[in-house]
Amino acid sequence: MVRIDENYLGDLRCEAVHAPSGKRLVTDAPVDNQGRGESFSPTDLVATALGSCIATIMGIYARTNGVSLEGMRFHVEKTMTAQAPRRIARLDVLFEMPAGIDPKARRAFEVCAETCPVRLSLRADIEVPVQFKYPD
Numbered sequence: 001m002v003r004i005d006e007n008y009l010g011d012l013r014c015e016a017v018h019a020p021s022g023k024r025l026v027t028d029a030p031v032d033n034q035g036r037g038e039s040f041s042p043t044d045l046v047a048t049a050l051g052s053c054i055a056t057i058m059g060i061y062a063r064t065n066g067v068s069l070e071g072m073r074f075h076v077e078k079t080m081t082a083q084a085p086r087r088i089a090r091l092d093v094l095f096e097m098p099a100g101i102d103p104k105a106r107r108a109f110e111v112c113a114e115t116c117p118v119r120l121s122l123r124a125d126i127e128v129p130v131q132f133k134y135p136d
Contacts, residue, residue: 099136
């Protein structure tokens with residue numbers, strides 16, 4: 001179990017503190033929802049968590065199996081619903097992979113993307129297409 005301590009700072013901003021490490025982050029409402037958009041919104045953090053979770057699970061596989069992910073980049077694009085209630089409708093994920101990854105590892109990375117804890121925790125009606133772009 002991990003505790004996150006949070007404070008409402010006013011003006012649609014919150015501060016979260018990761019209790020075990022003391023690391024802090026501030027959220028801000030997005031411009032299209034009455035905020036200033038000067039930091040991650042709460043739903044941006046969901047998108048961030050998804051990409052980071054997949055990459056972490058891939059990293060565990062890579063470390064265990066001697067595969068280098070050095071140079072890997074990834075992007076998550078969040079789309080919100082146009083109608084009420086406001087919620088995440090889609091999270092498009094793109095992994096730009098380094099060269100030299102064999103077919104077995106490629107398939108394993110796809111499984112990592114399908115089974116990361118964040119993805120498995122999302123609503124079933126949120127679209128989560130994940131693409132892998134290999135240079136070779």
